[in-house]
Amino acid sequence: MFGLDKKDTTLLLVVTLLALLAPFILNPFPEASALAQFNAGYPDLMQRFVIYGIFAVGFNLLFGLTGYLSFGHAAFLGVGSYSAVWIFKLLGMNVLPAIAFSIVISGLFALLIGYISLRRSGIYFSILTLAFAQMSFNMAYSVLTPITNGETGLQLTLSDPRILGQQATADGSIPVTNLLPGLEMRQSVQLELGGWLFTFNTGYYLAAFFLLLAFYIAIRIFRSPFGLMLRAVKSNQQRLNYTGIHTRPYTLAAFVISGMYAGLAGGLLASMDPLAGAERMQWTASGEVVIMTILGGAGTLIGPILGAGFIKYFENIFSKINENILHDWFSFLPQGLQDFVVTIVAPFFGEGWSLSMGLMFMAIVIFLPGGLVEGGQRIGQLFRRKPAAGDAASSQTTPAE
Amino acid sequence: MSKSNLTRRGLLKTGAVAGAGLALPTIFDGATWAASHSGFTNAPQGKTVTLGFNVPQSGPYADEGADELRAYKLAVEHLNGQGDGGMLNTFSSKALDGTGILGKKVEFVTGDTQTKSDAARASAKSMIEKDGAIMITGGSSSGVAVAVQGLCQEAGVIFMAGLTHSNDTTGKDKKANGFRHFFDAYMSAAALAPVLANKYGKDRKFYMLTADYTWGWTQAASMKEFMEKEGWSMVADVKTPLASTDFSSYLAPVLSSGADVLILNHYGGNMVNSLTNAVQFGMRDKMVNGKQFEVVVPLISELMAKGAGANIKGILGSSNWNWKLQDEGTKAFVKSFGTKYGFPPSQAAQTCYVQTLLYADAAQRAGSFNPCAIVPALEGFKFDGLGNGPTLYRADDHQCFKDVLVVQGNETPENEYDLLNVAEVTPVEKVMYKPDNKFFAGGNLGQCNSGA
Numbered sequence: 001m002f003g004l005d006k007k008d009t010t011l012l013l014v015v016t017l018l019a020l021l022a023p024f025i026l027n028p029f030p031e032a033s034a035l036a037q038f039n040a041g042y043p044d045l046m047q048r049f050v051i052y053g054i055f056a057v058g059f060n061l062l063f064g065l066t067g068y069l070s071f072g073h074a075a076f077l078g079v080g081s082y083s084a085v086w087i088f089k090l091l092g093m094n095v096l097p098a099i100a101f102s103i104v105i106s107g108l109f110a111l112l113i114g115y116i117s118l119r120r121s122g123i124y125f126s127i128l129t130l131a132f133a134q135m136s137f138n139m140a141y142s143v144l145t146p147i148t149n150g151e152t153g154l155q156l157t158l159s160d161p162r163i164l165g166q167q168a169t170a171d172g173s174i175p176v177t178n179l180l181p182g183l184e185m186r187q188s189v190q191l192e193l194g195g196w197l198f199t200f201n202t203g204y205y206l207a208a209f210f211l212l213l214a215f216y217i218a219i220r221i222f223r224s225p226f227g228l229m230l231r232a233v234k235s236n237q238q239r240l241n242y243t244g245i246h247t248r249p250y251t252l253a254a255f256v257i258s259g260m261y262a263g264l265a266g267g268l269l270a271s272m273d274p275l276a277g278a279e280r281m282q283w284t285a286s287g288e289v290v291i292m293t294i295l296g297g298a299g300t301l302i303g304p305i306l307g308a309g310f311i312k313y314f315e316n317i318f319s320k321i322n323e324n325i326l327h328d329w330f331s332f333l334p335q336g337l338q339d340f341v342v343t344i345v346a347p348f349f350g351e352g353w354s355l356s357m358g359l360m361f362m363a364i365v366i367f368l369p370g371g372l373v374e375g376g377q378r379i380g381q382l383f384r385r386k387p388a389a390g391d392a393a394s395s396q397t398t399p400a401e
Numbered sequence: 402m403s404k405s406n407l408t409r410r411g412l413l414k415t416g417a418v419a420g421a422g423l424a425l426p427t428i429f430d431g432a433t434w435a436a437s438h439s440g441f442t443n444a445p446q447g448k449t450v451t452l453g454f455n456v457p458q459s460g461p462y463a464d465e466g467a468d469e470l471r472a473y474k475l476a477v478e479h480l481n482g483q484g485d486g487g488m489l490n491t492f493s494s495k496a497l498d499g500t501g502i503l504g505k506k507v508e509f510v511t512g513d514t515q516t517k518s519d520a521a522r523a524s525a526k527s528m529i530e531k532d533g534a535i536m537i538t539g540g541s542s543s544g545v546a547v548a549v550q551g552l553c554q555e556a557g558v559i560f561m562a563g564l565t566h567s568n569d570t571t572g573k574d575k576k577a578n579g580f581r582h583f584f585d586a587y588m589s590a591a592a593l594a595p596v597l598a599n600k601y602g603k604d605r606k607f608y609m610l611t612a613d614y615t616w617g618w619t620q621a622a623s624m625k626e627f628m629e630k631e632g633w634s635m636v637a638d639v640k641t642p643l644a645s646t647d648f649s650s651y652l653a654p655v656l657s658s659g660a661d662v663l664i665l666n667h668y669g670g671n672m673v674n675s676l677t678n679a680v681q682f683g684m685r686d687k688m689v690n691g692k693q694f695e696v697v698v699p700l701i702s703e704l705m706a707k708g709a710g711a712n713i714k715g716i717l718g719s720s721n722w723n724w725k726l727q728d729e730g731t732k733a734f735v736k737s738f739g740t741k742y743g744f745p746p747s748q749a750a751q752t753c754y755v756q757t758l759l760y761a762d763a764a765q766r767a768g769s770f771n772p773c774a775i776v777p778a779l780e781g782f783k784f785d786g787l788g789n790g791p792t793l794y795r796a797d798d799h800q801c802f803k804d805v806l807v808v809q810g811n812e813t814p815e816n817e818y819d820l821l822n823v824a825e826v827t828p829v830e831k832v833m834y835k836p837d838n839k840f841f842a843g844g845n846l847g848q849c850n851s852g853a
Contacts, residue, residue, distance in 0.1 A: 042491065042530040085846055141642055142613060151614030151643045152544040153518035155551065157573070173576075173847035174447065176555060199530075273526070275548060277519040316527060322511065351458055351513065 011301060015215055019208040022046055023198045030195030034328075037320065039107045040313055043201035044272075048312045050204070050211040051268045056292040056304030057211075057218050058261020062254050063290070064299035065227060067234035071126045072113070072133025073289050076106040076282030078140065082147070085276045091176045092165025095185065095206070095271040099264065101366050105257055106263020114255035120249055121237065133286055140278040149287060150273040153277035177271050177378055179206060185272055186395020203272045210268060211305075214261060221257070230254050295364055298372030306372045314357050321349040429623075431789045440558040442772045442852030443533045450505040450770065452477070452757070453512065455525050455549060456563065461643060461670035462541035464704045465749040469509060469539055469563055471742055474751035476757035479528055479737070480507045488736040491730040491786035496759070496765040499615035503765060514540060516643070518548035522638055525549045529556050535559060535770050538756055541669070541749060542643075543567030543616035544664060544757060550579035557852020559772050561756040564749040567701055568666070570802035572841035576680030577849040578772055580779055580799045582759065582831075583752045585848040586620040587840050589699045589719040592805040592827035594627035597717065601662065601695055603632040604809035608660035612667050613640035620666040623840060624699055628664075641667070641675075648675040661689040664697045672698055673708035680712040696825055705748045706820035713810035713820060720806045721786055722751045723823055730788040745818050759794075776849040791826070792827075797836035805832050 004012060018025065020159075029040030042047070059073050080102035087098035088325055117128040140148040158175050160167065169175050177185045185203035192198075221227045229250050240247050260355055270276055279285070288311065296307025326342045326349060333341060348356040370373045435794070445451070454473045457466035478484045480833040484500030486846040489497055500832040502505050510532040512524030528534040536563035537553050546565035552791065554558035554576040561568055562581040566589070600690050607628060611617040621638050629635065641651050652675070655663055663684060667675050679696055680683070687694040698705075701718030724735045724745040734754065746754070755761050759779065767774040780796035792803040814820055 039531070042527065044526040044530050048523075140639070141644075145613070151612075153548060155518075156547065159843060167849075168845070171848035172845045173554065174551070271520060273552075275518060275522060275551075277517060279517045279519055316523075319513070320510070320527075328544070 002216065003239055004219060004223075007224065008301075012212075012216060012219065012267075014210055015302065015305065019050065022049070022204070022208070027196060027198055031080055031209075032195055033198045037325070039318060040317055041199060043186075043199055043204055043322065045316050046201065046204045047207050047268075047272045047311065048316070049309045050207040051265050052273070052292065052308040052312055053305040054207075054211050054214045054268070055262055055265035055289055056296070057214055057256045058265070058290045059294050059301075060298060060304040061218060061221060061261065062258035063293055064220070064304075065230035065234060066251050066254050068118070068121065068251060069126045069290070070117075070129045070258070070286075071283070071290070072129035072131075072136075072257070072286050073258070073262050074283070074285035075113070075133040075136040075281050076262035077266040077269070077285065078276065078278070079109050079134070080263035081107045081270040081276035081280055082140070082154055082266075083263070083272055084267040084270035085156070086147075087268070088156055088162075088274050089160040093166065093274075094176050095177050095267075096180055098177075098271060099210075099267040102267030102270070103260050103263045106266065107260040110183050110256045110259025110262075111252070113401050114252050114259070118251050118255060126253040128287070130283060133281060134283055137278055137283070138282040140281060148276070148278060150278065154248065155275050177274055178346060207268050207272070210264060213304070215301070218373065222301060226250070226253070280388065291361060295361060295371055297373030300371070300373040302373050303373040310372065311357070312355055318356065319350060319353040323350070323351075404548075406683050412538070426787075428576060428811070433539065440851065440853050441773070443529065443535045445505055445533075445596055445770055447534060450502055451506045451532055451534050452488050452507060452509045452760075453525065453528035453537040453539075454509055455514055455528065455539040456514045457516045457541045457545075460514075462516050462668070463670075464533040464563075464708070465541040465564055465669055465702070466514070468704060468747045468750045469541065469753040472738070472746060472754040473509065473538070473757060475738060475741060476754045477507050477509055478741075479602055479785065480757070480761050484673040484734075484741070485737045488730050488734045488754070490496040491733050492758060492762070493785040494762050494766070496762050502630055502761045503768070503770070506759070510534060513706075514549075516542050516545060518544050521545040522552050523597050525552055526556075529553075529558055534558065536718050536760055538753065538760070540565055542614070543570055543619075544571050545616045545813055546581075546687050547574045547615060550574065554847070554850055555579045557714040557772060557850040559692050559775055561760050563753045563756065565616070566620065567616040568623065568840045569844075571798040573621075573843040575798050575844040575846055576616075577776060577799075577846045580756070580759075580794065582756050582801045584719075584803070585800065586616070586699075586807055587834060587838070588805050588832040589620070590627040591622035591834075592825075593624075593697070593699055593717070593719050594631050595823055597628070597662075597697060598631035598633070600717070605633045605662050605692070606636050606660045606666050606690070607633055607662040608636045608655050609638040609664045609666055609695075610648065610657055611638055611640050612671055614643055614666070614827055618664050620699060621622050624666065633662070633739075639702065639731050641671075643671065645671065646674055648678045649682075651675075652684075654696075655679075656682070656684065656687065656689070659690070661692050662695045662697060664699065666699060668700055668702075669705060669709070672701075672705050676709050676712050676716070697824050701810075702749060703745070703818070703820060704749070706810060707817070709810075714812050716810040717824065718808055720748050720808045720821065721763060722748045723806055723808060723821055724751075725816075725821075725823065726788065726806075728786075728788065730786045751788055755789075758787065759784070770853050771850045773849040777810065795836070798841065798844075802829050802833060804829050 023041050028037045029035040029039050047139035083102040083105040085099035087101050113132045158168050187198050190199050233247050292311050293304045297303025312343040323346055330338045330341050421571055456469045457463050479487045479489050481501055510528050514521035525537050536559045541564045543565040550560045560579040568586050601789045611621040625635055665675050684694050698718040700718055704714045735745050763775045763778040764770050767778040779794050782794040785791045789803040792801050795803055804825050805827045808821040809824040811820050811822050
C-alpha cells in the first residue's frame with residue numbers, strides 16, 4: 001500500500017492504530033481507582049507524545065541514517081515555535097499557515113547551519129551544532145528580545161494585528177488557535193464508559209495526523225536510493241569519496257529535512273499552546289531528543305517514537321509521584337519501616353524522576369544497544385519457535401560479529 | 402530497492418483516509434476541556450475539591466517556591482479544620498468554618514514551574530486536564546504568572562497569583578479569571594522614592610541593573626519615573642539575564658559611570674548574587690561625587706536577606722508583608738507557621754496563604770465553585786485581618802490595594818530570622834493609581850470564563 005512493501009505497511013498500520021486509539025490505550029485505569037495517576041490519556045500529554053515523536057523521527061533521519069550526531073536540534077524546534085507564534089500574532093489564529101511557515105523558516109535556518117557545520121564530521125560537527133544552538137538560545141534570550149520577548153516568552157496580546165483573523169473575540173479576550181473557524185485546537189469530546197473517561201482532543205488528532213504523515217515520509221526516505229546513500233555515508237564516507245561521490249549534498253539534504261521535521265514539531269507545539277520560550281532551544285532540549293532516539297533505537301523506524309513517548313511519560317507522570325503518594329503505597333508497612341522505605345525510594349520519584357530516567361537509560365544502552373526496539377525483538381524471538389536461520393539474521397539490527 | 406510508485410492518486414487516497422480518521426472522533430459537537438459535568442471546567446465531583454499549587458521547585462526562585470508550598474499546605478490544613486486555624490480566626494469574613502470549602506474536603510496537587518513559562522504552562526495544564534484542579538495558584542516569577550494566568554483564562558479555572566510583582570500581571574496582561582494579592586512594581590516605587598530622597602538627598606545619580614523579563618522591565622520603568630520626580634537622574638539601565646549567577650561584569654562599569662546609587666532590580670537568587678558581588682567590589686564603602694555610594698533593592702524578601710547574609714545590612718527596599726508586624730492576623734499566621742515548620746514565614750508564604758483563603762472564602766460566599774460566581778464574589782471585596790490591614794480587591798483590574806512596607810536590612814539582628822526592619826508603612830492612598838495609569842493601560846479583563 002502507498003508504495004510500501006508488506007512489512008512497512010504493517011508498521012504504518014500499527015502506528016496509525018496506536019495514534020488513533022491513543023486516548024483508550026493511554027487511559028487503562030478507571031478514573032476513581034488509585035492507579036489513575038498512571039493514566040496518560042489527557043490532551044496535553046498526548047499532544048506531547050506525538051509532537052516529540054515527530055521531532056525524534058526527524059532527528060533519526062539525520063542521526064540514524066547518516067550517523068551525524070547533531071547536538072543542536074532544539075534550535076530548529078525553537079525557531080519553528082517562534083515562527084508559528086509570529087504568524088498567530090500577525091496573520092490570524094488558523095494553525096495551517098503557522099505550521100507551514102514554521103517548517104519553511106526552520107528549513108532555511110537548517111540550510112544555513114548545515115551548510116557551515118557539515119564541513120566537518122564526527123565530534124567537530126556535534127560541537128559546531130551545539131555551538132550554533134547555544135548561540136541561538138542566548139540570542140533569543142537577550143539580543144533578539146524584540147522578536148522573542150526574551151525570558152518572558154513570546155505570547156499573544158490583545159494589540160496584535162492579526163490582519164486575516166479577528167483581533168479579539170466578542171467578549172474582549174484573545175482568540176484561540178483553530179483549524180477551521182469553530183474547530184478549536186483545545187476542543188475535546190469526552191466519552192464515559194463505566195468508570196473510564198476517555199478524552200478526544202482536536203489538537204491531538206491534528207498532531208497525530210502530522211505524525212503519520214511524517215512517519216510515512218520517513219519510511220519512504222529510509223527505503224529510497226537517497227536513504228541508501230545516506231546509509232553509505234554512515235558506514236564509510238571515505239570510500240564514497242574515493243569512488244568519486246560528493247557526499248555533502250546528501251548530508252545537507254538530510255540535515256535540512258531533519259530541521260524541517262523539528263520545525264513542524266515546533267509549529268505544532270505553538271499551535272497547541274501559543275507561547276514560545278527560549279528554553280525550548282536550550283542544550284538540554286537538544287540532548288533530550290538524542291536520548292529519545294537512542295533509547296528507542298537509532299536507525300530504526302519506530303524506535304524514536306517509542307523513545308519520545310517513554311521520556312515524556314516519565315517526565316510528566318513519574319515526576320508527579322510525591323512523598324504523600326509513596327506513603328500511601330507503603331502504608332501496609334509498620335510506621336517506622338514505612339518511613340524508612342519512603343526515604344530510600346523518594347529520591348527516585350517526584351523531582352528525582354531524571355535520576356531514575358538516567359539509570360534506566362544506562363541500563364538500556366548497556367544491555368540493549370539497539371534500544372527498546374531491540375528489546376521488543378528479543379522478546380519476540382523468545383516466543384517464536386526455531387526461527388529460520390536466514391530470517392533471524394535479516395530481522396536483527398545487532399552488528400555482525 | 403525501493404518501490405517509488407508515489408502517484409497523485411495514491412497520495413490523494415492517503416490524504417482522504419487519514420482525513421476521515423482525523424475527523425471521525427471530532428465530528429461530535431463537543432464541549433471544551435472537561436466541562437461535560439456540571440456547566441464549568443472541573444466541577445468537583447464527590448466529597449473533595451482539588452486545588453493546584455504550581456510553584457518553582459528548581460531555578461533561581463526555588464527558595465521562594467519551597468516557602469510558598471509550605472504556606473499552601475498550612476492553608477489546606479486550616480481550611481480542613483486541622484491545626485490552630487491560623488488567620489481564619491482573624492479574617493474579617495466568617496464564611497469559612499473549617500469544614501473544607503462548601504462542605505468538600507480540600508485536596509491539592511503540586512507542580513514545578515522551573516521558573517520557565519513553558520514548563521509552568523505544561524505543569525498547570527496537566528493539573529487542569531489530568532488532576533481536575535479547580536483553581537491554580539502560585540508562581541514566583543511574573544513571566545510565569547502572566548503565562549499561567551492566560552492559560553487559566555482559556556481553560557476556565559481561577560488563577561490566584563502568588564508572588565508576582567510586575568505591573569503587567571494586573572496591567573496590560575490582566576485577565577478576568579486572574580487575581581493578585583501581592584503588590585506591584587508601581588507601588589514599590591511610589592512608596593520607596595520619597596524615603597530614598599529623604600535619606601540620600603535630592604541630587605543623586607543612579608545606575609540600574611535589571612532582570613531581563615517582564616517584572617524587571619516594569620520595575621525599572623517605575624523606579625525611573627518616581628526617582629526622576631524626586632530630582633534624581635538615571636545614568637544607565639542595564640538588563641541582565643535571569644539565569645546569570647555572576648554579575649561582576651555588569652558591576653564593573655558602575656563605579657566609573659559617575660553614578661552614586663546602584664539600584665538592583667533583581668529578585669531571589671539573582672539579587673543575592675548581585676548584591677554580594679557589589680559588596681565584594683567594595684561599593685558600599687566608596688565615596689562618589691562627594692557622597693556615600695548607596696545600594697538599593699526595590700523588592701526585598703526575608704529569604705533574599707537570609708541568602709545575602711551580612712551584606713543586606715542597611716539596604717533599603719520594599720515588601721508586601723513582614724513577619725514582625727504586630728497586627729492580630731500576622732501574629733496568628735506567624736504562630737501557626739512557626740509551630741509547624743520551626744521558623745517564621747516569608748512574604749511569599751503570606752501572599753500564597755492569603756490567596757488560598759480568599760479563594761476558599763469567595764467560593765463559600767458565592768455558594769459555588771463556578772469561576773463566574775467566584776469572580777463577582779472577589780471583585781470589590783473588602784477584607785481585613787489577613788496581615789496587611791484593610792485591603793480592597795479592586796474590580797477594575799483584580800489587584801489588591803493595601804499599605805506598602807518600606808524595609809531596611811537590620812544592622813543588629815538578634816537572631817537568624819531578624820533580618821529586616823520595617824522602616825516605614827506607606828499608607829495605601831499614597832500608592833493608589835487609576836486603572837488606566839500609563840504603566841497599566843492597554844489590557845482588558847474580558848469576560849470570566851467557566852469553560853462551559
